[in-house]
Amino acid sequence: MRRLLWIPLLLLLGTALAACEDDQPRTSPDSAYQAPEPTTVPAAAPAPDRGQTLYNTWRCAGCHGEQAQGQVGGALAGTTLPFEQFVQAVRQTRPPKPAFSTAELTDGDVRDIYAWVTSLPASAEVAAAVQLGPGEVLGMSVWTQSGCDACHGAFAQGSPYAPALVETDLSLDDFLAALRRDVTTIPEHGPDAISDEWAARLYRWLVAGASITGGC
Ligand code: HEC
Ligand code: HEC
Structure with a gap:
Protein backbone atom coordinates (compact mmCIF):
# COMPACT_ATOMS: atom_id res chain seq x y z
CA MET A 1 0.00 0.00 0.00
CA ASP A 30 30.27 -2.19 -14.55
CA SER A 31 31.47 -5.39 -16.11
CA ALA A 32 29.28 -7.59 -13.91
CA TYR A 33 26.03 -6.35 -15.29
CA GLN A 34 25.34 -3.96 -18.10
CA ALA A 35 21.65 -3.48 -18.62
CA PRO A 36 20.72 -3.53 -22.29
CA GLU A 37 19.11 -0.42 -23.73
CA PRO A 38 15.34 -0.86 -23.71
CA THR A 39 13.59 -0.46 -27.01
CA THR A 40 10.66 1.90 -27.18
CA VAL A 41 8.98 0.58 -30.31
CA PRO A 42 7.69 -2.96 -30.00
CA ALA A 43 8.37 -5.29 -32.90
CA ALA A 44 5.51 -5.65 -35.37
CA ALA A 45 4.77 -9.24 -34.41
CA PRO A 46 5.78 -11.31 -31.38
CA ALA A 47 9.38 -12.42 -31.96
CA PRO A 48 10.30 -15.47 -29.86
CA ASP A 49 13.99 -15.37 -30.89
CA ARG A 50 14.27 -11.82 -29.67
CA GLY A 51 12.40 -12.91 -26.56
CA GLN A 52 15.00 -15.59 -25.85
CA THR A 53 17.79 -13.01 -26.18
CA LEU A 54 16.02 -10.63 -23.80
CA TYR A 55 15.37 -13.52 -21.42
CA ASN A 56 19.12 -14.11 -21.23
CA THR A 57 20.31 -10.49 -21.15
CA TRP A 58 17.84 -9.62 -18.37
CA ARG A 59 18.96 -12.65 -16.41
CA CYS A 60 15.61 -14.40 -16.24
CA ALA A 61 17.67 -17.48 -17.12
CA GLY A 62 19.67 -17.20 -13.89
CA CYS A 63 16.53 -17.80 -11.84
CA HIS A 64 14.12 -19.61 -14.16
CA GLY A 65 16.71 -21.81 -15.91
CA GLU A 66 18.13 -21.63 -19.43
CA GLN A 67 15.18 -23.39 -20.97
CA ALA A 68 12.73 -21.72 -18.53
CA GLN A 69 12.35 -25.09 -16.80
CA GLY A 70 12.48 -23.50 -13.34
CA GLN A 71 15.11 -23.05 -10.62
CA VAL A 72 14.99 -20.23 -8.03
CA GLY A 73 11.75 -19.20 -9.75
CA GLY A 74 9.16 -21.62 -11.07
CA ALA A 75 9.00 -23.00 -14.61
CA LEU A 76 7.91 -20.55 -17.29
CA ALA A 77 8.23 -23.00 -20.21
CA GLY A 78 4.81 -23.70 -21.64
CA THR A 79 3.21 -21.38 -19.08
CA THR A 80 -0.58 -21.26 -19.16
CA LEU A 81 -0.64 -17.77 -17.58
CA PRO A 82 -2.54 -15.33 -19.81
CA PHE A 83 -0.28 -12.58 -21.15
CA GLU A 84 -1.83 -9.87 -18.92
CA GLN A 85 -0.95 -11.83 -15.78
CA PHE A 86 2.49 -12.64 -17.14
CA VAL A 87 3.26 -8.93 -17.64
CA GLN A 88 1.89 -8.13 -14.20
CA ALA A 89 4.16 -10.73 -12.62
CA VAL A 90 7.16 -9.31 -14.50
CA ARG A 91 6.39 -5.79 -13.20
CA GLN A 92 6.02 -6.89 -9.56
CA THR A 93 8.61 -7.61 -6.92
CA ARG A 94 8.16 -11.14 -5.62
CA PRO A 95 11.25 -11.62 -3.52
CA PRO A 96 13.77 -12.71 -4.60
CA LYS A 97 12.34 -11.79 -8.00
CA PRO A 98 12.95 -8.11 -8.77
CA ALA A 99 10.39 -5.80 -10.35
CA PHE A 100 11.16 -4.95 -13.97
CA SER A 101 10.00 -1.43 -14.89
CA THR A 102 8.93 -0.30 -18.34
CA ALA A 103 12.26 1.56 -18.49
CA GLU A 104 13.91 -1.86 -18.30
CA LEU A 105 11.56 -4.01 -20.37
CA THR A 106 8.74 -2.55 -22.44
CA ASP A 107 5.46 -4.44 -22.78
CA GLY A 108 6.64 -5.30 -26.30
CA ASP A 109 9.81 -6.84 -24.85
CA VAL A 110 7.76 -8.88 -22.37
CA ARG A 111 5.48 -9.99 -25.19
CA ASP A 112 8.51 -11.38 -27.04
CA ILE A 113 9.72 -13.19 -23.91
CA TYR A 114 6.20 -14.57 -23.51
CA ALA A 115 6.21 -15.69 -27.13
CA TRP A 116 9.44 -17.59 -26.50
CA VAL A 117 8.47 -19.31 -23.23
CA THR A 118 5.05 -20.33 -24.54
CA SER A 119 6.77 -21.87 -27.56
CA LEU A 120 8.70 -24.22 -25.23
CA PRO A 121 7.37 -27.55 -24.03
CA ALA A 122 6.74 -27.75 -20.27
CA SER A 123 9.60 -29.73 -18.78
CA ALA A 124 9.78 -31.88 -15.67
CA GLU A 125 13.52 -31.31 -15.36
CA VAL A 126 14.18 -28.63 -12.75
CA ALA A 127 17.68 -27.20 -12.24
CA ALA A 128 19.43 -27.71 -8.91
CA ALA A 129 18.65 -25.26 -6.11
C1 HEC B 1 16.30 -13.42 -8.68
C2 HEC B 1 15.54 -14.46 -9.32
C3 HEC B 1 14.59 -14.10 -10.44
C4 HEC B 1 14.83 -13.36 -11.56
C5 HEC B 1 16.10 -12.66 -11.96
C6 HEC B 1 13.61 -13.43 -12.34
N1 HEC B 1 12.66 -14.15 -11.68
FE1 HEC B 1 10.77 -14.45 -12.29
N2 HEC B 1 10.33 -15.29 -10.52
C7 HEC B 1 11.23 -15.60 -9.52
C8 HEC B 1 10.51 -16.10 -8.36
C9 HEC B 1 11.15 -16.55 -7.07
C10 HEC B 1 9.14 -16.08 -8.70
C11 HEC B 1 7.95 -16.40 -7.82
C12 HEC B 1 7.85 -17.80 -7.43
C13 HEC B 1 7.64 -18.71 -8.59
O1 HEC B 1 6.83 -18.41 -9.50
O2 HEC B 1 8.25 -19.77 -8.58
C14 HEC B 1 9.07 -15.60 -10.07
C15 HEC B 1 7.89 -15.47 -10.76
C16 HEC B 1 7.80 -15.07 -12.08
C17 HEC B 1 6.58 -15.08 -12.85
C18 HEC B 1 5.21 -15.56 -12.37
C19 HEC B 1 5.11 -17.01 -12.65
C20 HEC B 1 3.81 -17.61 -12.21
O3 HEC B 1 3.51 -18.74 -12.66
O4 HEC B 1 3.07 -16.99 -11.43
C21 HEC B 1 6.90 -14.66 -14.10
C22 HEC B 1 5.96 -14.49 -15.27
C23 HEC B 1 8.32 -14.36 -14.09
N3 HEC B 1 8.83 -14.63 -12.84
C24 HEC B 1 9.03 -13.92 -15.19
C25 HEC B 1 10.35 -13.49 -15.12
C26 HEC B 1 11.03 -12.86 -16.21
C27 HEC B 1 10.44 -12.62 -17.59
C28 HEC B 1 12.28 -12.53 -15.75
C29 HEC B 1 13.37 -11.79 -16.47
C30 HEC B 1 12.99 -10.53 -17.09
C31 HEC B 1 12.36 -12.98 -14.38
N4 HEC B 1 11.18 -13.55 -14.03
C32 HEC B 1 13.46 -12.83 -13.57
C33 HEC B 1 12.58 -15.38 -9.59
C34 HEC B 1 13.22 -14.58 -10.52
C1 HEC C 1 12.00 5.59 -3.70
C2 HEC C 1 13.21 5.33 -4.46
C3 HEC C 1 14.38 4.67 -3.75
C4 HEC C 1 14.37 3.48 -3.07
C5 HEC C 1 13.21 2.55 -2.83
C6 HEC C 1 15.74 3.27 -2.65
N1 HEC C 1 16.53 4.30 -3.06
FE1 HEC C 1 18.50 4.52 -2.69
N2 HEC C 1 18.50 6.30 -3.67
C7 HEC C 1 17.41 6.85 -4.29
C8 HEC C 1 17.79 8.13 -4.86
C9 HEC C 1 16.86 9.08 -5.61
C10 HEC C 1 19.15 8.32 -4.57
C11 HEC C 1 20.04 9.51 -4.96
C12 HEC C 1 19.76 10.68 -4.06
C13 HEC C 1 20.22 10.45 -2.65
O1 HEC C 1 21.34 9.91 -2.47
O2 HEC C 1 19.48 10.80 -1.71
C14 HEC C 1 19.56 7.14 -3.81
C15 HEC C 1 20.84 6.96 -3.33
C16 HEC C 1 21.25 5.84 -2.62
C17 HEC C 1 22.59 5.64 -2.11
C18 HEC C 1 23.73 6.59 -2.26
C19 HEC C 1 24.47 6.28 -3.53
C20 HEC C 1 25.57 7.24 -3.83
O3 HEC C 1 26.40 6.89 -4.69
O4 HEC C 1 25.61 8.33 -3.23
C21 HEC C 1 22.60 4.42 -1.51
C22 HEC C 1 23.79 3.76 -0.82
C23 HEC C 1 21.28 3.86 -1.64
N3 HEC C 1 20.49 4.74 -2.32
C24 HEC C 1 20.93 2.62 -1.19
C25 HEC C 1 19.64 2.10 -1.25
C26 HEC C 1 19.26 0.82 -0.70
C27 HEC C 1 20.21 -0.17 -0.06
C28 HEC C 1 17.91 0.71 -0.88
C29 HEC C 1 17.02 -0.41 -0.39
C30 HEC C 1 17.08 -0.61 1.05
C31 HEC C 1 17.47 1.90 -1.56
N4 HEC C 1 18.53 2.72 -1.77
C32 HEC C 1 16.15 2.17 -1.92
C33 HEC C 1 16.15 6.34 -4.35
C34 HEC C 1 15.74 5.17 -3.75
Missing part, protein backbone atom coordinates in the same frame (compact mmCIF):
# COMPACT_ATOMS: atom_id res chain seq x y z
CA ARG A 2 2.78 2.37 0.98
CA ARG A 3 4.47 1.76 -2.37
CA LEU A 4 1.31 3.01 -4.10
CA LEU A 5 1.41 6.26 -2.15
CA TRP A 6 4.97 6.69 -3.30
CA ILE A 7 4.21 6.46 -6.98
CA PRO A 8 3.38 10.17 -7.53
CA LEU A 9 6.48 11.15 -5.58
CA LEU A 10 8.56 8.71 -7.54
CA LEU A 11 7.35 10.21 -10.78
CA LEU A 12 8.19 13.69 -9.48
CA LEU A 13 11.57 12.50 -8.32
CA GLY A 14 12.13 10.85 -11.66
CA THR A 15 11.32 14.03 -13.54
CA ALA A 16 13.54 16.12 -11.29
CA LEU A 17 16.42 13.70 -11.59
CA ALA A 18 15.95 13.25 -15.30
CA ALA A 19 16.20 17.00 -15.67
CA CYS A 20 19.54 17.27 -13.88
CA GLU A 21 21.01 13.96 -14.96
CA ASP A 22 20.16 14.07 -18.62
CA ASP A 23 23.63 13.38 -19.88
CA GLN A 24 24.47 10.70 -17.35
CA PRO A 25 24.29 7.12 -18.50
CA ARG A 26 21.24 5.39 -17.09
CA THR A 27 23.05 2.14 -16.58
CA SER A 28 26.24 1.43 -14.73
CA PRO A 29 29.44 0.84 -16.69
CA VAL A 130 21.15 -22.51 -5.28
CA GLN A 131 23.66 -23.42 -2.55
CA LEU A 132 24.44 -20.72 0.00
CA GLY A 133 27.06 -20.61 2.77
CA PRO A 134 26.08 -21.11 6.41
CA GLY A 135 24.01 -18.19 7.73
CA GLU A 136 23.79 -16.63 4.28
CA VAL A 137 20.61 -15.56 2.55
CA LEU A 138 20.13 -14.76 -1.10
CA GLY A 139 21.30 -11.17 -1.71
CA MET A 140 18.43 -10.74 -4.17
CA SER A 141 15.99 -11.52 -1.36
CA VAL A 142 17.33 -8.70 0.82
CA TRP A 143 17.54 -6.37 -2.17
CA THR A 144 13.94 -6.95 -3.29
CA GLN A 145 12.36 -7.37 0.15
CA SER A 146 13.78 -3.98 1.09
CA GLY A 147 12.27 -2.48 -2.06
CA CYS A 148 15.60 -1.20 -3.41
CA ASP A 149 14.86 -2.66 -6.87
CA ALA A 150 11.92 -0.28 -7.36
CA CYS A 151 14.26 2.71 -7.71
CA HIS A 152 17.80 1.43 -8.24
CA GLY A 153 16.86 -1.07 -10.97
CA ALA A 154 16.16 -4.79 -10.88
CA PHE A 155 19.86 -5.63 -10.44
CA ALA A 156 21.13 -2.36 -8.89
CA GLN A 157 22.27 -1.22 -12.33
CA GLY A 158 20.67 2.22 -11.83
CA SER A 159 17.50 3.69 -13.30
CA PRO A 160 16.13 7.06 -14.35
CA TYR A 161 15.21 7.50 -10.65
CA ALA A 162 18.26 6.43 -8.70
CA PRO A 163 21.99 5.78 -9.16
CA ALA A 164 23.64 2.42 -9.82
CA LEU A 165 24.85 0.64 -6.71
CA VAL A 166 26.34 -2.55 -8.17
CA GLU A 167 30.12 -2.58 -7.62
CA THR A 168 29.85 0.71 -5.76
CA ASP A 169 33.17 2.50 -5.07
CA LEU A 170 31.87 3.79 -1.73
CA SER A 171 33.42 2.49 1.47
CA LEU A 172 31.00 0.76 3.83
CA ASP A 173 30.90 3.85 6.08
CA ASP A 174 30.20 6.17 3.16
CA PHE A 175 27.57 3.77 1.82
CA LEU A 176 25.73 3.77 5.15
CA ALA A 177 26.05 7.55 5.50
CA ALA A 178 24.70 8.05 1.95
CA LEU A 179 21.85 5.64 2.67
CA ARG A 180 20.75 7.60 5.74
CA ARG A 181 21.27 11.04 4.15
CA ASP A 182 17.63 11.65 3.32
CA VAL A 183 15.26 9.24 4.99
CA THR A 184 12.36 11.71 4.95
CA THR A 185 11.98 11.75 1.18
CA ILE A 186 13.08 8.14 0.81
CA PRO A 187 11.71 6.12 3.74
CA GLU A 188 13.20 2.94 2.21
CA HIS A 189 16.58 4.42 3.17
CA GLY A 190 15.56 4.60 6.83
CA PRO A 191 16.60 2.33 9.70
CA ASP A 192 13.00 1.14 10.09
CA ALA A 193 13.11 -0.19 6.54
CA ILE A 194 16.63 -1.67 6.67
CA SER A 195 18.90 -2.03 9.68
CA ASP A 196 22.62 -1.18 9.59
CA GLU A 197 23.41 -4.88 9.81
CA TRP A 198 21.33 -5.80 6.77
CA ALA A 199 22.50 -2.74 4.87
CA ALA A 200 26.09 -3.85 5.50
CA ARG A 201 25.29 -7.36 4.24
CA LEU A 202 23.64 -5.87 1.19
CA TYR A 203 26.72 -3.69 0.68
CA ARG A 204 28.98 -6.75 0.56
CA TRP A 205 26.68 -8.36 -1.98
CA LEU A 206 26.65 -5.20 -4.13
CA VAL A 207 30.45 -4.83 -4.01
CA ALA A 208 30.81 -8.47 -5.04
CA GLY A 209 28.76 -7.79 -8.19
CA ALA A 210 25.17 -8.36 -7.01
CA SER A 211 25.06 -11.90 -8.37
CA ILE A 212 21.48 -13.10 -8.60
CA THR A 213 22.35 -16.42 -7.00
CA GLY A 214 24.87 -14.92 -4.55
CA GLY A 215 24.37 -14.89 -0.80
CA CYS A 216 25.08 -12.22 1.78
